[in-house]
Amino acid sequence: MEIRLARPDELVGLQQIEIASGEPFRAIGMPEIADDDPLPLAVLTHLQSLGRVWVAAEPEPVGWIAVEEVDGFAHVEQVSVHPGHARRGVGRELIDHVGAWAAGRGLTGLTLTTFRDVPWNGPYYERLGFRQVSDLTPGLAAVVEQETARGLDPATRTCMLRGV
Ligand SMILES: CC(C)(COP(=O)(O)OP(=O)(O)OC[C@H]1O[C@@H](n2cnc3c(N)ncnc32)[C@H](O)[C@@H]1OP(=O)(O)O)[C@@H](O)C(=O)NCCC(=O)NCCS
Numbered sequence: 001m002e003i004r005l006a007r008p009d010e011l012v013g014l015q016q017i018e019i020a021s022g023e024p025f026r027a028i029g030m031p032e033i034a035d036d037d038p039l040p041l042a043v044l045t046h047l048q049s050l051g052r053v054w055v056a057a058e059p060e061p062v063g064w065i066a067v068e069e070v071d072g073f074a075h076v077e078q079v080s081v082h083p084g085h086a087r088r089g090v091g092r093e094l095i096d097h098v099g100a101w102a103a104g105r106g107l108t109g110l111t112l113t114t115f116r117d118v119p120w121n122g123p124y125y126e127r128l129g130f131r132q133v134s135d136l137t138p139g140l141a142a143v144v145e146q147e148t149a150r151g152l153d154p155a156t157r158t159c160m161l162r163g164v
Helices: 008-021 041-049 090-104 122-127 138-149
Strands: 002-005 053-057 061-070 073-081 109-115 131-133 157-163
Touching (some): 002 090, 008 041, 008 073, 041 053, 053 090, 073 090, 109 122
C-alpha cells in the first residue's frame, strides 16, 4: 500500500469511500451520521488543489485523509477507510503520514473533531496519541460552531490534538 497525493479524477471515488465508511454508524444507533452527506466535492477539489488530500492506494484508493491549516495546526478535516479494508492499520498510516507532513511544514501538531465515545473515533484517536482539548483556539472553536450549526450535538463531540 502506498500513500500519495490524491488526483482530481479520484475525488468522486473518495466521496464514495466516505459514504461507505459511515455505514458502521448505523449499527450503533447513529443512522443520521451514516446518511450524512460526504465532504462536498467543491471542498475536496479545493483541498486537493492545495495538495492537502492523500490516498492510501493499493493501487486504487481504499482510504483517504484531507487536512486544512487551522491556527498553526494541521486539522484533519476527514479521514475515511473503506470498511472492506478497515482494521489493517490504514487509518493509522494516513494519520502518521499527515503528522510527518505537518512536522515538515513547521506546524505545531494535528487536530481533529470527532465523536467522543464512538469506538473508532475518540478512543481510537487516543490510542494514536491524541488527547482531548477543551481550551480551543479561535479557529477550532469556529470549526465546532460550524458543526453544531450542521446539526451535530456538541455534547457528543470532542476536539483532539496530537503534537508532531
Ligand atoms: C476511523 C477510521 C479511518 C479508522 O480506519 P482503519 O484503517 O480501520 O484504522 P486502523 O486499522 O488504524 O485501526 C482500527 C481501529 O479502529 C477501531 N475500530 C475500527 N472499526 C471498529 C468497529 N467497527 N468497532 C470497534 N472498533 C473499531 C479499533 O480500535 C481498531 O483497532 P483493532 O482492529 O486493532 O481493534 C475508519 O474506521 C473510518 O473510516 N471510520 C468512518 C469515518 C470516521 O469515523 N471518520 C472519523 C470521523 S472524525
